[in-house]
Amino acid sequence: MSENLRVVENATCTFCGCVCDDMILTVDDTQKRIVKAKNACVLGRAWFAEHTIEEAPAALMEGKPATIDAAVAEAARILVEARFPIAYGLSDTTCEAQRQAVAIMDMVRGNIDTTTSVCHGPSGIAFQGVGESTMTLGEVKNRADLVIYWGGNPAESHPRHFGRYAVTAKGMFTPNGKKDRTVVVIDVRRTPSVPAANIFVQLKPGKDFELLWALRVRVKGRPIHADIEEITGVPPATIEDLVQRMKGCRYGVLFFGMGLTMTRGRHFNSGALLALATDLNEFTHFVAKPVRGHGNVTGADNVMSWQTGYPFGVNFSRGYPRFNPGEFTTVDTLARGDADAAMIIASDPASNFPREATAHLRRIPVISLDPKATLTSGLARVAFRTATYGINTGGTVYRMDDVPITMRKAFDSPFPDDESILKAIREKVRELLLARTPHGARSAFELPLTA
Amino acid sequence: MTLRLELRAAPEVPVEADCITPDRLRQLPIAEIERLPVFYGNRQVPLAEVFTVSGAPGETIQLRGDMSRVKHIGATMSCGQIHIDGHAGAHLGAEMLGGTIVVSGNAGDWVGPEMRGGRIVIRGSAGHLAGSAYRGAAVGMTGGEIIIHGAARNEAGHGMRGGLIAIGGSCGDFAGVNMLAGTVTIFGAAGIRTGAGMKRGTIIAMQPLEVLPTFAYACEYRPSFLPLYLLHLRRLGLPVTDGQLSASYRRWCGDAVELNRGEILSPSI
Ligand code: SF4
Numbered sequence: 001m002s003e004n005l006r007v008v009e010n011a012t013c014t015f016c017g018c019v020c021d022d023m024i025l026t027v028d029d030t031q032k033r034i035v036k037a038k039n040a041c042v043l044g045r046a047w048f049a050e051h052t053i054e055e056a057p058a059a060l061m062e063g064k065p066a067t068i069d070a071a072v073a074e075a076a077r078i079l080v081e082a083r084f085p086i087a088y089g090l091s092d093t094t095c096e097a098q099r100q101a102v103a104i105m106d107m108v109r110g111n112i113d114t115t116t117s118v119c120h121g122p123s124g125i126a127f128q129g130v131g132e133s134t135m136t137l138g139e140v141k142n143r144a145d146l147v148i149y150w151g152g153n154p155a156e157s158h159p160r161h162f163g164r165y166a167v168t169a170k171g172m173f174t175p176n177g178k179k180d181r182t183v184v185v186i187d188v189r190r191t192p193s194v195p196a197a198n199i200f201v202q203l204k205p206g207k208d209f210e211l212l213w214a215l216r217v218r219v220k221g222r223p224i225h226a227d228i229e230e231i232t233g234v235p236p237a238t239i240e241d242l243v244q245r246m247k248g249c250r251y252g253v254l255f256f257g258m259g260l261t262m263t264r265g266r267h268f269n270s271g272a273l274l275a276l277a278t279d280l281n282e283f284t285h286f287v288a289k290p291v292r293g294h295g296n297v298t299g300a301d302n303v304m305s306w307q308t309g310y311p312f313g314v315n316f317s318r319g320y321p322r323f324n325p326g327e328f329t330t331v332d333t334l335a336r337g338d339a340d341a342a343m344i345i346a347s348d349p350a351s352n353f354p355r356e357a358t359a360h361l362r363r364i365p366v367i368s369l370d371p372k373a374t375l376t377s378g379l380a381r382v383a384f385r386t387a388t389y390g391i392n393t394g395g396t397v398y399r400m401d402d403v404p405i406t407m408r409k410a411f412d413s414p415f416p417d418d419e420s421i422l423k424a425i426r427e428k429v430r431e432l433l434l435a436r437t438p439h440g441a442r443s444a445f446e447l448p449l450t451a
Numbered sequence: 452m453t454l455r456l457e458l459r460a461a462p463e464v465p466v467e468a469d470c471i472t473p474d475r476l477r478q479l480p481i482a483e484i485e486r487l488p489v490f491y492g493n494r495q496v497p498l499a500e501v502f503t504v505s506g507a508p509g510e511t512i513q514l515r516g517d518m519s520r521v522k523h524i525g526a527t528m529s530c531g532q533i534h535i536d537g538h539a540g541a542h543l544g545a546e547m548l549g550g551t552i553v554v555s556g557n558a559g560d561w562v563g564p565e566m567r568g569g570r571i572v573i574r575g576s577a578g579h580l581a582g583s584a585y586r587g588a589a590v591g592m593t594g595g596e597i598i599i600h601g602a603a604r605n606e607a608g609h610g611m612r613g614g615l616i617a618i619g620g621s622c623g624d625f626a627g628v629n630m631l632a633g634t635v636t637i638f639g640a641a642g643i644r645t646g647a648g649m650k651r652g653t654i655i656a657m658q659p660l661e662v663l664p665t666f667a668y669a670c671e672y673r674p675s676f677l678p679l680y681l682l683h684l685r686r687l688g689l690p691v692t693d694g695q696l697s698a699s700y701r702r703w704c705g706d707a708v709e710l711n712r713g714e715i716l717s718p719s720i
C-alpha cells in the first residue's frame with residue numbers, strides 16, 4: 001500500500017437516495033482509489049471501494065477510439081437530424097449535467113425522461129392528481145412518533161435511513177430515539193426491515209390499494225362492507241389498531257417504496273397512500289414521502305420540474321414542453337418504436353428494459369455517457385466515458401426529501417464529467433440548428449412563413 | 452362531398468395532425484389543404500407529404516391507411532364526420548365538441564379525452580384512458596358518446612362528468628375511476644377496482660365483477676332508465692341480449708371514501 005494517503009471530510013455518498021453527506025474518505029492518490037470510507041453503510045463502502053479508474057478511451061465511435069471533439073460533433077449531428085430524439089437516464093449524475101441535458105432536448109425538440117418513469121413515476125402522477133403532504137427528513141428525525149414503511153425494505157436498500165432519520169435517530173421531540181416512536185412495516189413478505197419495527201402487517205400481494213382504501217374509509221369513520229381479511233389478509237382488528245394509532249399520533253409519516261408503485265394499480269396505489277396522509281391531516285399532522293432509490297433521481301425530478309414544469313416524461317416536439325406519462329415515457333417511446341435516436345446518460349436501459357424496448361434501442365443511433373462500460377454503451381454509436389459524480393466531480397445532488405446537497409470530489413479522474421460533455425454537445429447543436437434554419441423561418445423546425 | 456386523405460407510407464415517427472377536422476378543412480381549396488402544416492416528429496411538413504389529398508372538401512373526411520402513429524385526428528372538432536379506414540393513433544377526437552368519428556380498426560390510447568360532445572365509434576379495440584381526463588386534470592369527458600365494439604384498456608372514463616362510454620368487449624382496471632357523473636357500460640369482463648373513488652355516476656357491468664370493499668350492496672331492482680339506454684346501444688350495434696333488457700340488476704353504491712353517490716349495476720343471474 002502506498003504512503004500517499006489523504007483524508008477528505010464531509011464527502012457525499014451518492015449510492016442511494018439518502019445521499020449521506022458525512023463521509024470521511026481516505027484516498028490513496030497513487031493508486032487512485034478510496035481505501036476507507038468512515039460512516040458509510042455496507043452499500044456505501046462497496047460503492048467507494050469498487051471505484052477505480054480503468055484504462056479506457058474517453059470516447060468511442062462505432063466501438064473504435066475517437067477524439068472527444070469528433071464524438072461530440074457526431075452526437076450533435078445525430079440529435080439534430082433525428083425527428084424524435086429521446087434522452088433518458090439522468091438519475092446518476094449531477095443537477096448541473098441534468099440541466100444541460102434538458103437544454104439540449106429543448107433545442108432539438110426531443111423527448112426527455114428520467115429513471116423516475118420506471119421507479120416512482122407513478123408517484124409523480126399521483127402528486128399531480130392528489131397532492132403531496134410533505135416534509136424534510138430533519139423534521140422526521142426531530143418530530144415523528146409514528147413511522148410507517150409501506151412496500152419498501154430500507155434495511156437493505158437504504159441502510160442508514162433508520163439510523164440517520166427515522167427509527168433510532170434522536171431528535172428534539174424524540175430524545176430517546178426508537179423508544180419515542182412506533183415503527184410499522186407493511187409489506188407482502190417478512191423483509192430484513194421487519195425486526196426494526198414494533199408492528200409488522202403482512203398483506204396479500206397486490207392488495208395494497210384495497211388495504212389503503214379500507215384504512216381511508218375507517219379513518220373517515222365509515223363501515224367496510226366486505227370481508228376485509230379475506231381480501232387483504234389483514235384482520236379488521238389490525239386495521240382498527242392502525243387507524244387509532246394514525247389518528248392519535250403527534251406527527252405521523254408514511255414512507256413508501258416500489259412495492260407500491262410498481263405493482264398493479266401503480267399511480268393509484270401511491271395516490272391512495274397520499275390521499276390517506278391528506279385525510280389524516282384532519283386529525284393530526286401526517287406526511288408521506290417516497291423512499292427514492294438512485295443517488296440523484298430526486299434531483300432529476302427537481303431540475304426537470306424547474307426547467308420544464310414537469311418531473312419526467314416531457315416532450316418538446318411542438319416547441320413547448322408537454323407531459324404525458326404513457327406517451328412520452330421512455331419504455332413506451334422505445335417499445336412503440338417512436339424514437340429515432342437516443343441519448344442515454346448514466347443509465348443502462350439495455351440491461352433492464354423490456355425486450356421490445358431494447359430491441360428498438362439496437363435499431364437506432366444511440367449516444368451514451370457513463371463512467372463504466374455497460375450493455376448500453378456497448379451498443380452505442382457514440383460512447384463517452386465520464387467521471388463518476390460525487391467521487392471525481394463536485395456538483396449538486398438532491399436527497400430524497402428534495403434537500404440539495406453540494407458534493408466534494410475525492411480525487412481527479414482522467415475523464416471529463418457529464419456536464420462538460422453535454423455543454424460541448426449543446427454548443428455544437430446550436431451551431432448545426434442555426435445553419436439549418438431557412439431564411440424567413442421561425443426556427444429549424446417550422447415551415448417558412450411564406451409556404 | 453367527401454374529402455379523401457390517404458396515408459402515403461407508415462410514418463417512422465409519430466405524426467401530429469390536429470388540423471384534420473371538418474371545421475378546419477371543409478371550406479379550404481385542395482391546394483391549401485395540401486399545404487397545411489402537420490408535425491412529422493419534431494418538424495412541420497405540408498400535409499401533402501404525409502397524405503395524398505383528393506375528393507371534394509365538405510362535411511365528411513375519409514382517411515385511409517394504418518394511422519396508428521398519427522395522433523390528434525379530429526381533435527376539438529365540432530361538426531361533420533371523419534371516417535377512418537384502418538387504425539387510429541392516440542388522442543383521437545381529443546376535446547371534441549360535436550360531429551362523428553368512426554374507426555374501422557383499433558384506436559390508440561386517449562380516445563376522446565375531455566370530450567364535450569359528439570360521437571366516437573371504434574369498431575376494433577381502444578387503448579388506455581378512453582374518455583378520460585388528461586394527467587393533472589380532475590374532469591374527463593363531460594358529454595357525447597364513445598362506443599367501443601372491442602376491448603378497452605385501463606382507466607376508461609377516468610374523471611368522467613357526463614356522457615356515455617360503452618365497451619362491447621372486456622375492459623382493463625379502474626374503469627370509471629374518480630367518476631363525477633355519466634355512464635360507463637361494460638359488456639365484457641371488467642378488470643379490478645372498477646369505480647374506485649367515484650363520487651356520482653353509473654357503471655353497468657354485464658359480467659360478474661369484483662367490487663371494492665368500500666362499495667355497499669344496496670338492493671336488487673329494475674332501473675327504469677336502463678332498457679332505454681340498452682335499446683339505444685343495441686341500435687348502435689352493441690351486443691345487448693333480451694335477458695339484459697328484462698333482467699333485474701344488483702346495485703352497489705360507493706365509493707365510501709368519497710361522496711358515496713355513485714352506483715355499480717350488474718344483472719343478477
Ligand atoms: S445509506 Fe445510502 S447514501 Fe448513505 S452511506 Fe449507505 S448507500 Fe450511501
